[in-house]
Amino acid sequence: MSWHVTEDDLRAYARGELSPPLLWSADTHLAGCARCRAALAAAGDPAALDAAWERLDAELDAPRPRLFxxxxxxxxxxxxxxxxxxxxxxxxxxxxxxxxxxxxxxxxxxxxxxxxxxxxxxxxxxxxxxxxxxxxxxxxxxxxxxxxxxxxxxxxxxxxxxxxxxxxxxxxxxxxxxxxxxxxxxxxxxxxxxxxxxxxxxxxxxxxxxxxxxxxxxxxxxxxxxxxxxxxxxxxxxxxxxxxxxxxxxxxxxxxxxxxxxxxxxxxxxxxxxx
Structure with missing residues (x-):
């Protein structure tokens, strides 16, 4: 990839302080970039990182509300x-x-x-x-x-x-x-x-x-x-x-x-x- 999440953004992401739209870009990028995931693991608390990924998985798996x-x-x-x-x-x-x-x-x-x-x-x-x-x-x-x-x-x-x-x-x-x-x-x-x-x-x-x-x-x-x-x-x-x-x-x-x-x-x- 020609673009990666910066170290400052990775630290903010690990602390839960990264705000949209950078947060959305980081989520999408981290899903497909092993290098940035490794950097994120080194920059943040592993337990907090696991909790963040669990929240993301729960949000992605949650059923979308219907029209009614x-x-x-x-x-x-x-x-x-x-x-x-x-x-x-x-x-x-x-x-x-x-x-x-x-x-x-x-x-x-x-x-x-x-x-x-x-x-x-x-x-x-x-x-x-x-x-x-x-x-x-x-x-x-x-x-x-x-x-x-x-x-x-x-x-x-x-x-x-x-x-x-x-x-x-x-x-x-x-x-x-x-x-x-x-x-x-x-x-x-x-x-x-x-x-x-x-x-x-x-x-x-x-x-x-x-x-x-x-x-x-x-x-x-x-x-x-x-x-x-x-x-x-x-x-x-x-x-x-x-x-x-x-x-x-x-x-x-x-x-x-x-x-x-x-x-x-x-x-x-x-x-x-x-x-």
Whole structure:
């Protein structure tokens, strides 16, 4: 090579005092120049040099953040939180495509003259299913890493729940806007969705991350069947989507959120398969 790192720069490099862009040039040059590496070994502390090379190897081997993670960081989300959100298993193209397909079919059913009840009944179940698929050993490929990480289990659950709710509620909201002539009643699914999600999470410490949301979803289906059987011929709206039903859903959501907060420490223990 016709160019080598100077002795002064080598000593500064060994002390960790060499600044960019000279640092970048020295890193690149040292990777391919045995003469400069030997001079660096003579100029600096061997232990410090080994530590520097280990840091460089770790930086080179570190996975590069993907588009979604970089976008979250640009929006002000902390690096470690953005990494947790990007690793949420349910936020994959397959799940988002399935949710979009279900919502599209529901809207199509309503637009062809059929009742919008199908859309209002299905929409609250989608965030609940997403939360169930984003946490726990049965569905989370990163679960073992989450267990040994210093992140509190309840905090990890909330981070993933927010990610799933943001995706699911946004898609359901766009689908609701496409319903013809229903106005604000097309968003009658919102409070039931929050109530179902909070209830499923509150049941998770005792029943597990699959059985808890499943019990909440089954309860919702039973409630709809009972409301449909009790509906009089002239009633178009099921009881859960009336003003009274919305009030009950808000109360259930608040109660379940309180119970979830009280049980927050149980998410770091093993209960029926839950962390």
């Amino acid at each position: 993670e970089r976008l979250l960081v640009r929006l002000g989300v902390a690096d470690h939180t953005a990494r947790l959100l990007a690793a949420t298993p349910v936020l994959r193209r397959s799940w988002l495509a399935a949710v979009t397909l279900v919502l599209a079919m529901s809207v199509l059913t309503a637009r062809t003259g059929h009742s919008d009840t199908f859309f209002l009944a299905v929409a609250p179940l989608l965030p609940l299913a997403g939360v169930a698929l984003s946490y726990g050993p049965a569905a989370d490929p990163t679960y073992e890493m989450a267990v040994v990480s210093p992140t509190h289990g309840f905090r990890l659950l909330l981070i993933r729940t927010v990610a799933v709710l943001a995706a699911g509620l946004a898609l359901s909201g766009l689908a609701g806007l496409a319903l013809p002539g229903f106005g604000l009643s097309a968003f009658g699914w919102l409070l039931p969705a929050l109530a179902l999600t909070a209830t499923g999470l509150a049941l998770t410490p005792g029943l597990g991350p699959v059985a808890g949301p499943s019990a909440a979803g089954a309860g919702w289906v039973v409630l709809l069947l009972v409301a449909g059987a009790a509906r009089e011929g002239g009633d178009r709206v099921l009881a859960p989507f009336t003003a009274a039903g919305q009030g009950v859903a808000a109360g259930v959501a608040g109660l379940a959120a309180g119970l979830l907060f009280l049980a927050r420490d149980r998410f770091d223990q093993s209960h029926g398969g839950a962390r």
